[in-house]
Amino acid sequence: MKQKYSFKGALISNLVPIVFLAFAAFAVPMSGLSIQYLLEEMITRLARDSLLVLSLIIPVLAGMGLNFGMVLGAMAGQIGLVLVVDWGIGGMPALLVAALVGTPISIGLGYFCGYILNLAKGREMVTSYIIGFFMNGAYQFLLLYCMGSIIPISNPELLLSRGYGIRNSMDLPNIRQVLDRLVSVNIFGMNIPIVTFAVIAAFCVFIVWFKGTKIGQDMRAVGRNRAVANGAGIPVEKTRIMAIIISTLIACYGQIVSLQNLGTINTYNSHEQVGIFSIAALLVGGATAENASIVNVFLGVFLFHLMFVVSPMAGKNLLGDAQLGEYFRVFVSYGIIAVSLLLHAWKKRHEMLERRLLENSVKE
Amino acid sequence: MNVKLRRNLLRVALCLIAVAGGFLLSLVGMYHSIILDNSEFSSAGAVLPPLEGLRVLSEAEPVEMSPDDRILVSTKGPSTTLVFEITSPETQQSREISYTLHMGFKKQFFLSVPAIVGGGKNPFLVE
Amino acid sequence: MKNEDRKPKGRVGEFIANFGWPRIIIAIFLLLLFVIAPFIGIDIGTSLSDMLVRVGMNGILVLAMVPMIQSGCGLNFGLPLGIIAGLVGAVTSMEQNWQGLFGFGMALLLAIPLAVVLGIIYGYFINMAKGDEMMIGTYVGFSIVAFMSMMWLRLPYKNPLLVWGFSGTGLRTTISLNGFWMKVLDNFLAIRIGAHFFFPTGSFIFFALCCVLVWAFFKTKTGIAMSAVGSNPQFARAHGVSVDRMRIISVVISTVLGAVGMVVYEQSYGFIQLYMGPLYMAFPAVAAILLGGATINSATISNVVIGTFLFQGILTMTPSVINGMLKTDMAEVIRILVSNGMILYALTRKGKGMPK
Numbered sequence: 152m153k154q155k156y157s158f159k160g161a162l163i164s165n166l167v168p169i170v171f172l173a174f175a176a177f178a179v180p181m182s183g184l185s186i187q188y189l190l191e192e193m194i195t196r197l198a199r200d201s202l203l204v205l206s207l208i209i210p211v212l213a214g215m216g217l218n219f220g221m222v223l224g225a226m227a228g229q230i231g232l233v234l235v236v237d238w239g240i241g242g243m244p245a246l247l248v249a250a251l252v253g254t255p256i257s258i259g260l261g262y263f264c265g266y267i268l269n270l271a272k273g274r275e276m277v278t279s280y281i282i283g284f285f286m287n288g289a290y291q292f293l294l295l296y297c298m299g300s301i302i303p304i305s306n307p308e309l310l311l312s313r314g315y316g317i318r319n320s321m322d323l324p325n326i327r328q329v330l331d332r333l334v335s336v337n338i339f340g341m342n343i344p345i346v347t348f349a350v351i352a353a354f355c356v357f358i359v360w361f362k363g364t365k366i367g368q369d370m371r372a373v374g375r376n377r378a379v380a381n382g383a384g385i386p387v388e389k390t391r392i393m394a395i396i397i398s399t400l401i402a403c404y405g406q407i408v409s410l411q412n413l414g415t416i417n418t419y420n421s422h423e424q425v426g427i428f429s430i431a432a433l434l435v436g437g438a439t440a441e442n443a444s445i446v447n448v449f450l451g452v453f454l455f456h457l458m459f460v461v462s463p464m465a466g467k468n469l470l471g472d473a474q475l476g477e478y479f480r481v482f483v484s485y486g487i488i489a490v491s492l493l494l495h496a497w498k499k500r501h502e503m504l505e506r507r508l509l510e511n512s513v514k515e
Numbered sequence: 516m517n518v519k520l521r522r523n524l525l526r527v528a529l530c531l532i533a534v535a536g537g538f539l540l541s542l543v544g545m546y547h548s549i550i551l552d553n554s555e556f557s558s559a560g561a562v563l564p565p566l567e568g569l570r571v572l573s574e575a576e577p578v579e580m581s582p583d584d585r586i587l588v589s590t591k592g593p594s595t596t597l598v599f600e601i602t603s604p605e606t607q608q609s610r611e612i613s614y615t616l617h618m619g620f621k622k623q624f625f626l627s628v629p630a631i632v633g634g635g636k637n638p639f640l641v642e
Numbered sequence: 643m644k645n646e647d648r649k650p651k652g653r654v655g656e657f658i659a660n661f662g663w664p665r666i667i668i669a670i671f672l673l674l675l676f677v678i679a680p681f682i683g684i685d686i687g688t689s690l691s692d693m694l695v696r697v698g699m700n701g702i703l704v705l706a707m708v709p710m711i712q713s714g715c716g717l718n719f720g721l722p723l724g725i726i727a728g729l730v731g732a733v734t735s736m737e738q739n740w741q742g743l744f745g746f747g748m749a750l751l752l753a754i755p756l757a758v759v760l761g762i763i764y765g766y767f768i769n770m771a772k773g774d775e776m777m778i779g780t781y782v783g784f785s786i787v788a789f790m791s792m793m794w795l796r797l798p799y800k801n802p803l804l805v806w807g808f809s810g811t812g813l814r815t816t817i818s819l820n821g822f823w824m825k826v827l828d829n830f831l832a833i834r835i836g837a838h839f840f841f842p843t844g845s846f847i848f849f850a851l852c853c854v855l856v857w858a859f860f861k862t863k864t865g866i867a868m869s870a871v872g873s874n875p876q877f878a879r880a881h882g883v884s885v886d887r888m889r890i891i892s893v894v895i896s897t898v899l900g901a902v903g904m905v906v907y908e909q910s911y912g913f914i915q916l917y918m919g920p921l922y923m924a925f926p927a928v929a930a931i932l933l934g935g936a937t938i939n940s941a942t943i944s945n946v947v948i949g950t951f952l953f954q955g956i957l958t959m960t961p962s963v964i965n966g967m968l969k970t971d972m973a974e975v976i977r978i979l980v981s982n983g984m985i986l987y988a989l990t991r992k993g994k995g996m997p998k
Contacts, residue, residue: 267990285979285986472795489785
């Protein structure tokens with residue numbers, strides 16, 4: 152059912168990013184931060200987090216909603232990095248080895264996640280959300296108890312004072328910004344990490360190419376209508392699992408890229424917020440649980456991080472309290488997702504009602 | 516069966532390549548700490564005194580080492596070449612000695628400079 | 643204890659099938675823990691008391707899940723809204739320095755109207771979000787916790803026991819109930835046997851009262867209509883029941899129970915946790931009721947009771963036993979694995995009368 156292209160239609164379908172842009176237009180001057188600084192921050196954050204958000208696209212394509220299970224991929228990437236640091240590897244090779252180690256872990260975790268999601272059809276988002284929490288428990292068990300005791304860690308600096316268990320935060324002096332600095336171009340006094348963006352572009356190309364392959368088309372069919380896809384002979388369950396595995400893999404690499412930019416791993420915290428923030432960013436970019444494009448990713452990361460950086464200062468200047476600004480930022484982060492989901496649900500009902508009205512009028 | 520077999524062989528081959536690649540990358544990216552020691556070195560028979568006017572040139576900036584001094588050198592990669600320049604205080608003549616160390620996967624090395632300069636076979640103080 | 647699930651003793655197999663293998667396994671596991679405990683030097687009396695106190699503490703929060711499950715709104719991840727109402731009531735009661743059972747009662751009285759208002763608003767959201775209630779509930783819940791975090795800093799509370807010392811404004815993160823109404827319910831008519839055993843009679847009486855109220859409600863016309871809306875909306879609509887209105891009512895009841903449950907929780911725990919504290923408080927309640935055998939669209943009072951007992955039992959016993967055996971503190975990790983594992987299990991089961 153094609154809708155006439157109208158200004159009102161465009162406004163409604165892009166409501167969330169527009170609301171966000173309006174919010175930003177208000178908050179940016181309020182924060183008192185310079186455009187130069189903001190631009191530089193945004194470029195850094197785009198390079199850092201875009202890959203993570205990209206990982207969300209494929210499950211949406213396959214009709215599995217927003218994959219909170221990307222956290223599992225982030226965990227796999229972190230385990231890879233922890234091991235790499237323990238083995239004393241640095242530089243670009245370190246990132247590659249971490250990715251190499253994280254890959255089988257991601258595939259395993261992705262398979263597990265996809266399998267459970269298949270058992271919970273229709274409730275994928277909540278289920279993947281809980282899987283994220285559950286796996287966090289397993290991850291903590293692995294890193295806090297197994298590593299250093301059952302799994303030998305040779306570098307004592309990584310361990311807690313009690314003798315086993317990985318430390319809460321680790322610096323990555325030999326890995327910090329390795330990818331970013333590989334080829335960096337200086338424009339207007341800002342460092343642009345060319346290779347990082349090249350890697351992100353490569354994954355974008357991959358996603359576009361993938362959508363065109365047979366498996367990609369299968370996923371799209373499964374996403375549109377499981378029963379029809381099944382009737383057409385597509386192995387629905389396997390396809391869905393494949394979507395999650397790919398998503399987990401991309402999240403794994405994305406987390407490695409993100410951490411190399413930061414230069415520090417918060418062993419037990421880094422991955423927790425990854426799911427919430429990536430999904431919030433995607434939603435801000437105008438995506439929904441049924442439709443997500445690459446444009447949504449970049450627009451979303453930009454707007455979300457803009458809000459993220461600007462809120463505390465704006466809150467402080469507006470309300471006189473930096474702590475308030477911090478809570479304000481958290482409120483907006485969660486509120487975005489709530490508002491997006493609500494708006495989208497409202498839109499869906501609106502469309503269904505309109506369609507029903509249309510059908511009824513046609514009958515007469 | 517042919518297709519299946521071929522596919523599985525391909526998968527095994529790819530896994531092996533990945534693991535081999537991992538090893539190679541680790542070798543290339545491994546960071547090693549080398550501690551150079553300039554104190555008296557004694558081994559079977561020979562006693563080599565600490566050196567005067569010793570400079571280590573293979574770092575970003577040349578580092579001077581006085582007798583009984585120790586410095587830490589951090590390098591990356593499977594092997595490294597250390598260059599020492601020794602200036603005799605009397606004659607003001609310098610000579611350069613190069614020493615190549617193959618490190619492989621080991622991460623810590625403890626070397627005695629007098630032993631290296633003196634052409635000794637085993638400059639390792641601690642294995 | 644209402645036991646609609648129990649079958650006559652002769653049909654053991656059918657009982658097991660109805661009760662569900664996971665619950666039996668967990669029950670046996672719990673029993674095992676109690677058996678092992680004395681051998682590791684853990685006192686059974688203390689452990690039992692801990693467990694009972696925790697049941698009384700959490701029971702009503704678990705009960706709050708029932709109305710929304712029955713009306714087809716799924717698991718109430720938006721419980722933080724009710725919890726916030728409970729917090730506001732409690733803090734306001736403390737601001738006025740009301741103590742003892744009176745203070746406790748006033749906290750309830752202040753919390754309930756707020757919970758009704760929040761419940762109505764939340765109910766409208768739930769109705770907008772048919773099919774995705776759980777997700778939206780989670781994020782509405784998170785948003786309100788964050789919003790209230792901002793409010794706690796600014797609301798005009800002045801009692802020096804509640805606010806930060808230096809600035810004089812802004813509530814503290816954790817406020818002790820010592821001297822107010824700490825453990826008033828727990829200690830009410832409490833039974834103590836020996837040095838170690840303590841039965842919190844007051845809490846249990848209150849919990850039982852709430853259970854009876856909810857059970858009675860579902861026998862009324864409104865209650866039956868609500869359950870019908872959950873299991874068969876078309877049928878309900880055909881009989882003139884307003885589906886949307888029933889859902890809103892269920893959300894309101896759920897939120898009110900959440901508020902009441904939170905006040906009870908606080909009196910037992912002894913502390914009021916503001917700011918980000920309530921963020922994840924819905925999850926244990928969800929896990930407990932699922933452990934008790936509820937599904938996404940069907941929950942009974944026995945689910946609540948059994949679930950709370952099993953869940954709190956596991957949470958109490960497992961850490962102390964494992965700590966005793968392995969000399970490590972794995973409590974947190976175990977809690978995460980058990981509670982989320984239970985929720986996962988329930989999410990992957992095919993319940994009767996699936997939504998959509």
